[in-house]
Amino acid sequence: MGDINKPNHFDAIVIGSGISGGFAAMELCTKGYKTLVLERGRMVKHGEYPTAHMDTWDLPNRNKVSLEEREQHFEKQDRLNWWVNEDNKHWINKDDVNPYNEDERFDWIRGDHVGGRSIMWGRQCYRWSDIDFEANLKEGVAVDWPIRYRDIEPWYDYVETFVGVSGQAEGLKQIPDGKFLKPFPLNCAEQGFRESVANVYPDRVVTPGRVAHLTEYNPEVHKGARGQCQARDRCWRGCPFGAYFSSQSATLPVATETGNLTIRADSVVMEILYDATTKKASGVKVKDANTGEILEYTAQIIFLNASSVASASILLNSRSETFPNGLGNTSGEIGHNLMDHHYGMGASGILPGHEDDYFQGRKPTGFYIPRFTNIDEESKQSGYTRGFGYQGSARRIQNNPEGLVGDALKAQVFKPGPYHIGMTCFGEMLPYHENRMYLNFEQQDKHGFPLITFDAKLRENENKLREHGVKCAVEMLEAAGCTNISSYNSATAPGACIHEMGTARMGRDPKTSVLNQWNQMHDVPNVFVTDGACMTSSGTQNPSITYMALTARAVDYAHKQIQAGKL
Template identity: 55%
Template sequence: MNGKEANTYDAIVIGTGMSGGMAAMELCRKGLKTLVLERGRDIRHGDYPTANLDDWELPYGGRIPEEVQAKDYPYLSRKGYVMEQGGIHHFLKDGAYPYTEKKRFDWIRAYQTGGRSLVWGRQCYQLSELDFTANAREGIGVDWPIRYRDLQPWYDYVTRFVGVSGRAEGLDHFPDGPFQPPMPLNCAEEHLRQSVHARFPRIRVSEGRVAHLTDYDPAVHLGSRGNCQYRDRCRRGCPYGGYYSSNAGPLPVAEATGNMTLVNGAAVREIIYDADKKRASGVRVKLLNTGEEVEYFSRGVVFLCASALNSAAILLASRSSAQPNGLGNDNDQVGRNVMDHHHSVGASGQLEGYTDKYYKGRKPNGIYIPRFVNLGDAASKRSYLRGFGYQGGGSRGSWQSLVREINVAPGGELKAAITQPGSWNLGITGFGECLPNPDNRVTLNYDKLDADGLPTLVMDVAFGENEAAMRLDMQAYAAEMLEAAGVKNIRTFNQDVYPGFSIHEMGTARMGRDPKTSVLNQHNQVWNCQNLYVTDGAAMTSASCVNPSLTYLALTARAVAHAVKTFG
């Protein structure tokens, strides 16, 4: 066997995160010898060194020293989102992987086996028909080339495999699925639910729909998984497989078939394009442990699942005489229409009563309030387009509140006080939709290379006037709902927010109906290279206001079925 034959596979998958893990499993289970390329290090399920440690067992009480933040995490530390040592090893040291900001962009990355599936928020929702038709109805962007009915069976398929716990609400714009039993609301959350339903009949308060197993079935939930243990240390990695990740779910299944070859430390430089056959013949990779450049080849298909911005970067870097502007970029659409959800707006306060009640365990979930504006009727019509939902929850304070403001005399009175829980608190934060805008884009910078020698990205992305107008309602409605529940000392907030921080980057290689205005067709194939599929956030034509990962999984499973039928 010559060198090329040894490096040739039926399929190649780039990335091991949400989409890459699903693509690997589906291709391998269908019998394709599949090469899976991951830029970061290898982490096997269970290799989570801080998963069982308490904060006091970590250096600096679990905090990252400021000098380390400045050196290794200049982007991550701006919002403090992951600045705790228990889970920081799952995030990229972004000091070695810079980018250029024409406008501020908070890019949160995780290069390792499993990618960001080890650290995601695990909220799982479907786009509805309202979402799939919005662009066409309002004349925004381009029309989705699919409708809800095209994706609904795939939503059900991945929901069962992932194991999504939640409550069916029977709302057309908030589709239900085959859920696991929901994680119960605590008494404060149930109080909010009943109060809001009584005051605002068109608003629903539900349990978050979350990728945590509450009714594990080994025949369905394959891999290395079990029920959630209510530890709420998810960012550290879950040794129980209670929450869904590529490491606990699809990658072990793919490996068990004997059809998967996983290569870590493989930074993809470009996809190799065969102009005569108009197909992707393989990928060119830099192996980071040796510095060697290697070519891998595909007899069938290539799945690009590196995450929205990195997938765009790979397409743009895949230049050839036949594709001088980058693969799939004849129309200058690759890298455009970047979307993310905007949040950090809402309200919180104290709930009186229920002093005889508490909760057991650390539930890694709270409430979800689905969109209730701009639903197509006069009552919900607003001056801006699209809408928002809320995430939040109720909790009871502890003795730690006495550390901030000691108002009890030392001695027996203080000892008694610290044995009693504090008051109940309720808070809700809005997540709003961002409209596609062709001026929101990323481009390649060949003058600034990262630690792996790859060109870096230039970020030129900002939220617009529609998002700003929506945020005023997101703040006001949050306060009204808490008022309806009798919450006291309500504090509203509307913080500065920048794209990237929701970690829901989307739209850089969008699906569409016309190769002149989109990058992918209705099956997630690149228009002028149809054995190349892109199924991560890059494919999104609009953002909706719900967490997008379940849609990525459904698109991926659907695309693999099409790829195997077409090229297998």
């Protein structure tokens, strides 16, 4: 395929090496395409995880980043007060080096390196259903999804089989069952909580979290550099065992084995180039992050997977006579409809009983409670639309007596305390046209790229949903007989949940959307966007497994179009 006489020409270019970019690269390479992956950050290879084997006492300040360093480098990244630590700070962008503007607060959490957030993602994997894909149409919100569950179901099967998702089948219509490995079982307290909640609220199901961890390893299926999960729960440091799914351990190694992959790190994509004669994208303009050299690469097809915000920013900066407002932006929707899930709400309490029950290991997931409101007429709410789900866990409270030292302190510390159970509510955010990101062309970053500016916020529907989410959390703890119940509702800004999406949405009409049902740009047919930018609504479920399914589906479609001479 590739033209050996043109060293900067490839069959395909993938912009971004994270969860969806890595999957696009693997699918293209295994289909025979000479593929260039462009990553704006540094090279990181599997196993290059500097804190992966360190214990807490090996880290400065017991894993806490100093106040001085936080104020200097992580003022925005650390607004959550838990995200930046000694063991993971090398994966997180420094705000003073990577600035952005805010008309409304937006906590844009990201890291520039090969693998992107696939190194430190939460790994929760839940399918969407037609409750999600049909919601916009039924409610008259935004635009209709151009696909339904039947369109993506076989691709969920495909990616889950390769990724390796541990979970427990529950037969729920709001989160369809998938191709599961054996689950990390609920611990004794979590199982007791499941049973108590089911007795009082049978529509509220407490199930083991569905996570991209290999509880069972099959080298013929789980290819790459992978192995079984060791239950160390140090996942955001990078997994040297390849037990959880990441670009480093899974997709990029498979792509490399084909001999068709070229990765160029430290490559800041400035714009996608457009050829008005062919009415297609011709390639990509790149700035070398170290030397400042400007380079151009050409390709037959381009997959844009830089993340929802970064992908939209590249499109908006790709201006030409044909597209003065950004590549493929005749609808004017690029950058708009910015969504994220919202949290900062939930409840916790002390769960009585189980004092003589123990569990072993540090499993990388707790429990999940899928959405149970507004899924049918029986669960319909009058105060808000859409819904919420919960992630939580139950853990022992360690005895920490005051005034004891030596053997007496040691003896007390080793006595098990009661179980503490807590849950965080994750709510859906509607796709408001007014919520957006845009480029400030009067300000540039160190590479000369216009500064990204955010103007998005939670609105009335989200606030009403939050109130009910907290109320239901308390109800479930009460049903389990918990004591010392406390709740919280501190609204986070968009971005904080790290599930940003929607800036180049899919749709049926080119006048109101950017992509068609195949994630293909309406206006530029050889450009595909399969990261979070493509999402038409946000659902309540963690979205990454959906990005991967859409990516595999889009590559398959592009390949068939090329074979048929249509692309």
